[in-house]
Every structure is written in structure tokens, then in C-alpha cells.
Amino acid sequence: MxxxxxxxxxxxxxxxxxxxxxxxxxxxxxxxxxxxxxxxxxxxxxxxxxxxxxxxxxxxxxxxxxxxxxxxxxxxxxxxxxxxxxxxxINKNLKNNQEKVVQRHIWRLAKSNDNKAMPTASGYEFNFAGGNPDINLFPFNEFRGFMNQALNRPDIKELNYGHNNGFSPFIHEVSKYLRRVRSITNKEIIVVNGTQEALYIIAQVLIKTGDKIAVESLGYQLTWNAFNNAGAELIAVKQTDQGIDIDHLEQLVKTQKIRLLYLTPLHQYPTTTTLAMSKRKKIYQLAQQYNFPIIEDDYDHEFHYNSQPLAPMAANDPSGLVIYLSSFSKIMFPGIRLGLIAVDKSLVLPIVNYRALLNHKVNVPLQDAVARRMKDGGFERHLRKVTRHYQKRRHYMVELLSQFIEDGLEIEFSIPAWWYGAVGKYW
Ligand SMILES: Cc1ncc(COP(=O)(O)O)c(C=O)c1O
Structure with missing residues (x-):
């Protein structure tokens, strides 16, 4: 010591x-x-x-x-x-302290969230929860090489305060990736510590107490918590087996002032449906007409098995009203804490400056290492590899369930479509 x-x-x-x-x-x-x-x-x-x-x-x-x-x-x-x-x-102070029954301080919480501790995803023997990547497949050795490079040859001036949007070479790499793979142009990138942080900051910046926020009726609880915490009133939009019910959304926006719509269009969480292009267009027109922005949470874009996925709504956003969120939690692992907000230029400063209240500098060595890995091609190689693994596992699961049904078990299941307009079985 x-x-x-x-x-x-x-x-x-x-x-x-x-x-x-x-x-x-x-x-x-x-x-x-x-x-x-x-x-x-x-x-x-x-x-x-x-x-x-x-x-x-x-x-x-x-x-x-x-x-x-x-x-x-x-x-x-x-x-x-x-x-x-x-x-x-021997020590009067100590003795007095030991003898006195000290009243522990009781905190007055001005704001709070669920006070249960979160269970660890790895703490279960069998975990069927959606969205946990298989971290055993991650190439840690390869990644360590990029971390070493980032620390051996750091960009010293980037390590000081400033450049709050993110580490510039990382922003450069992800912008290229989003443009090439997801057709997203015309957006500025802000790097965050995962989507949850993005949702919290956006909620704080855009929501006032009592604002009505439309969400999918089955959805991602942690997002709802972030909106609730900002004082929002959540309005559930009905869902069909094709994604959110557009007629219901239209009726809602006509009759109430909806301030924001949160959507998971590529892969609805948790039902997995893909929102068809025609529906996306209609939603976008409603957003333009009734003046509400859309948060598009594209949390696992890469994991599609049959053909390329539909481009995000953010790829065709002439009014600049889509706030696009992407996470590295599935394409690397949740502990990496990396996410992206792609937004219209006009929203960059409000978000980055608000974020400075929590954190006024980004994690440069980490972003440097991931940028080097993206530039090298290792990032996309790994994605192709895990996609093949997950596809095989899904296929195996489908076979097992089909076998159970043949053996007389009364269950039904459908295979997630994962791409535009597809429904039904594909095996
Ligand atoms: C709908 C949805 N959005 C985002 C995320 C990723 O969140 P984060 O980047 O904070 O790990 C998840 C993870 O499970 C999710 O299910």
C-alpha cells in the first residue's frame, strides 16, 4: 500500500x-x-x-x-x-462514535428511476431475451491490436478538451459506413455512450412536462423510462402484425398535439416486424403535416439473413425531422458503450451542449481503436461472420420448434421477416 x-x-x-x-x-x-x-x-x-x-x-x-x-x-x-x-x-472520538446510534441520512429524491438493480444478462443459464449478442464470437485479440495502436500513436491534440461531437476520425469512418451501408447522407453525427444515453439527452432537450409522445404499444421499456423521466405523457399507438397501425396514428395526431414519435421500423422491438415502405412514407407525411419529429431506433440493422434490409427512414428525410439512433451494443458488445445520433445540423449544438452537462469530452482512445478497426475492414468482417452464426442458430431453432409441432406440441411461431414487406415462413 x-x-x-x-x-x-x-x-x-x-x-x-x-x-x-x-x-x-x-x-x-x-x-x-x-x-x-x-x-x-x-x-x-x-x-x-x-x-x-x-x-x-x-x-x-x-x-x-x-x-x-x-x-x-x-x-x-x-x-x-x-x-x-x-x-x-484509547481514542475518545472513536469510542463515542461507536456508542452513539447514528441516524443514517434519508435522501429526498427529486427524480428517480426504477429502484430495482438490473439483473446481469450473463447471469442466466439460458437467456432467451432478444438483443444479447454472443460475445464469445468477438475477436478480442484483433481488437487489442487496434487499442494498442490507438495508445501507441495517439492524436495528442484530440485528447484534450474540445471536439465534443466525437473523435473526428471515428466520425469520418462511421459517416462513410452509414452512407455506404445504410444510405444515410445529409446528417451530422454525434457519438454517445450507447442509445440509452442518446434517448435520455434527446428527451431532456426536446420534451417539456406534459408533452405527448407517441410510442409503439409494445416497445422498449428503457426508452419509455427516459421519456417519462423528462415529464412526457406516453401515448401508445396500436400495433398490427405489420407494425404500427397507421390509421390509429393518424387519428391520434389529428386529435392531440403529438410532440414526438419513437419507432423501431426495421425490426420492431420486441415483435420483430419490419415496417413496409408504404407505411413509412405515410408516417413521414404525417410527421411533416403535423410537425412532429421521429426518433428512429435502428438498434440491430446488420442482422438480416435473406437480403439487404430496407434503408432507414433517415435515409430519405428531406425535412430533416428524423433523429436516427444506432448502437454498437449488438455489433460489438453492450459493454463497449458506443452509439451514434445522426441528426440534422440544426440539432447538433443543442444536443452536444446539453450533453456537456453530463460529460464534456468523448472517450478518444476507444473511438480511435474502433475507427482503426473500421478502416482496416475488421469491423465488417466480424459482422459478416456473426450474421452467418446467428442465421445458423435461427435455422436450428426453427427446426427444433417445427419438430416439436410435428410431435404434437401445440405451439405456433412465425419467423421474423427482417426485410421489407416480407411476412410468413421462409424455410
Ligand atoms: C430497442 C432497443 N434500442 C436500443 C438498444 C441498445 O441500447 P444501448 O446502445 O444503450 O445498449 C436496445 C438494446 O437492447 C434495444 O432493444
Missing amino acids: KTLNLTLNNSTKKLYLQIAFAIRYAIESGNVVSSEKLPSARVLAEQLAVNRHTVMAAYHELVAQGWVEARHRQGYSVAAILPIFSTKN
């Missing part, structure tokens, strides 16, 4: 005893625990600006009392078994 914060109580006692009391107080208060290493006499002497022999005398005193153990060549550590606290009033 390098440093142990000690308070000497300037009494008339000899200095070595004051130091011994202070170390014992640190042990009794739990600042250092059984068997933990203590600072060497030299380090402690420097810290307290006293002679090393004075500290050694303090340690000898504590060894004699049984609080400290001295090991040959290993220095001093807290005793593995502590002596029972003496009833002698």
Missing part, C-alpha cells in the same frame, strides 16, 4: 504513540482491513514528515499490541485476526 491517510491528534503524547493511535484508528474504522498491506516506514515517514525511526517505533508498538504483523522482507500488514477492541478509552 502506498498511502494511508492518518490524522494525528497533536496530543502531548510522544509522536510515535500518536502515530500508533492514528494507525489503529484507521484499522478500527475500516480504512484498512485485515491482512491488507500497510505503507512502509519510509513512505509513511515521508508522508508525515517525521523520522523513519519514529514510524518504526509506532509499528513496533502496534505489533506488540497485536494490531499489526511484521513479515520478513514484506513489511507491515494489518493483523489477520484483530485483537478484540479494548475497553480502554
Whole structure:
């Protein structure tokens, strides 16, 4: 241990005893625990600006009392078994603190979220929840190479404050990727720590208390929490097996002031339906006519198995009203905490400046490493590989379920379409 914060109580006692009391107080208060290493006499002497022999005398005193153990060549550590606290009033402050029943502070929460701890996704033996990538497939060795490069050859000026939208070479790479693979142009990129952070910031920037926000009636609870927390009233739009019910949406926007629509059009969460082009067009016209923006959450764009997926709504957004969200949680892993907001220029400063309240700099080494991986092609190679794996697993699952049905089990299932307009079975 390098440093142990000690308070000497300037009494008339000899200095070595004051130091011994202070170390014992640190042990009794739990600042250092059984068997933990203590600072060497030299380090402690420097810290307290006293002679090393004075500290050694303090340690000898504590060894004699049984609080400290001295090991040959290993220095001093807290005793593995502590002596029972003496009833002698060695330290009045400590004794008073122990005897008083201290009332713990009760917090007044001005805002709160669900107060249950979130279960870990890896904590289940079988986890059928949607949206957990198989992290065992991730090429950590390859990624470590890019992390090393980012740290070996850092762009020093980018490591200082500024450039709050994101690390410029990363923005460059993702802009290219979004343009090439998802047809998104005419948008500015803001890098965030995942979609959830994006939703929180956007909700804070765009929603006032009492605003009505339209959401899919079956949807992503964490998004709803972010909207609720900003004071929104959520209005559920009915769903059919083809995605949201456009007639119901139209009726809602005609009769109430809807401020925002949240959608998962490519792969509705959790039903997996793909919203057809004609429906997207109609929704977009309603958004233009009734003046509400759309948040398009495209959280797992790459995982399609039969043909290329429909381009996002953000790819055809002449009015600049679509806020497009993309996450690296599925294409890498959730712990990477990387996401993108692609928005119209006019919304960049409000979002970035609001985000500065929480965080006024992005994680440069991480974005640098991912940018290098994207430039190298490793990013897309991995995507192709995992897509093949997931496709095989889906195929296997379909076979198993079909077998159960043949064997007389009364269940029904349909295979997610994953691309434009497709419905029904494909195997
Ligand atoms: C609908 C939806 N949006 C976004 C995300 C990704 O969120 P994040 O980027 O915060 O990990 C998920 C993850 O499960 C999701 O299901």
C-alpha cells in the first residue's frame, strides 16, 4: 500500500504513540482491513514528515499490541485476526462514535428511476431475451491490436478538451459506413455512450412536462423510462402484425398535439416486424403535416439473413425531422458503450451542449481503436461472420420448434421477416 491517510491528534503524547493511535484508528474504522498491506516506514515517514525511526517505533508498538504483523522482507500488514477492541478509552472520538446510534441520512429524491438493480444478462443459464449478442464470437485479440495502436500513436491534440461531437476520425469512418451501408447522407453525427444515453439527452432537450409522445404499444421499456423521466405523457399507438397501425396514428395526431414519435421500423422491438415502405412514407407525411419529429431506433440493422434490409427512414428525410439512433451494443458488445445520433445540423449544438452537462469530452482512445478497426475492414468482417452464426442458430431453432409441432406440441411461431414487406415462413 502506498498511502494511508492518518490524522494525528497533536496530543502531548510522544509522536510515535500518536502515530500508533492514528494507525489503529484507521484499522478500527475500516480504512484498512485485515491482512491488507500497510505503507512502509519510509513512505509513511515521508508522508508525515517525521523520522523513519519514529514510524518504526509506532509499528513496533502496534505489533506488540497485536494490531499489526511484521513479515520478513514484506513489511507491515494489518493483523489477520484483530485483537478484540479494548475497553480502554484509547481514542475518545472513536469510542463515542461507536456508542452513539447514528441516524443514517434519508435522501429526498427529486427524480428517480426504477429502484430495482438490473439483473446481469450473463447471469442466466439460458437467456432467451432478444438483443444479447454472443460475445464469445468477438475477436478480442484483433481488437487489442487496434487499442494498442490507438495508445501507441495517439492524436495528442484530440485528447484534450474540445471536439465534443466525437473523435473526428471515428466520425469520418462511421459517416462513410452509414452512407455506404445504410444510405444515410445529409446528417451530422454525434457519438454517445450507447442509445440509452442518446434517448435520455434527446428527451431532456426536446420534451417539456406534459408533452405527448407517441410510442409503439409494445416497445422498449428503457426508452419509455427516459421519456417519462423528462415529464412526457406516453401515448401508445396500436400495433398490427405489420407494425404500427397507421390509421390509429393518424387519428391520434389529428386529435392531440403529438410532440414526438419513437419507432423501431426495421425490426420492431420486441415483435420483430419490419415496417413496409408504404407505411413509412405515410408516417413521414404525417410527421411533416403535423410537425412532429421521429426518433428512429435502428438498434440491430446488420442482422438480416435473406437480403439487404430496407434503408432507414433517415435515409430519405428531406425535412430533416428524423433523429436516427444506432448502437454498437449488438455489433460489438453492450459493454463497449458506443452509439451514434445522426441528426440534422440544426440539432447538433443543442444536443452536444446539453450533453456537456453530463460529460464534456468523448472517450478518444476507444473511438480511435474502433475507427482503426473500421478502416482496416475488421469491423465488417466480424459482422459478416456473426450474421452467418446467428442465421445458423435461427435455422436450428426453427427446426427444433417445427419438430416439436410435428410431435404434437401445440405451439405456433412465425419467423421474423427482417426485410421489407416480407411476412410468413421462409424455410
Ligand atoms: C430497442 C432497443 N434500442 C436500443 C438498444 C441498445 O441500447 P444501448 O446502445 O444503450 O445498449 C436496445 C438494446 O437492447 C434495444 O432493444
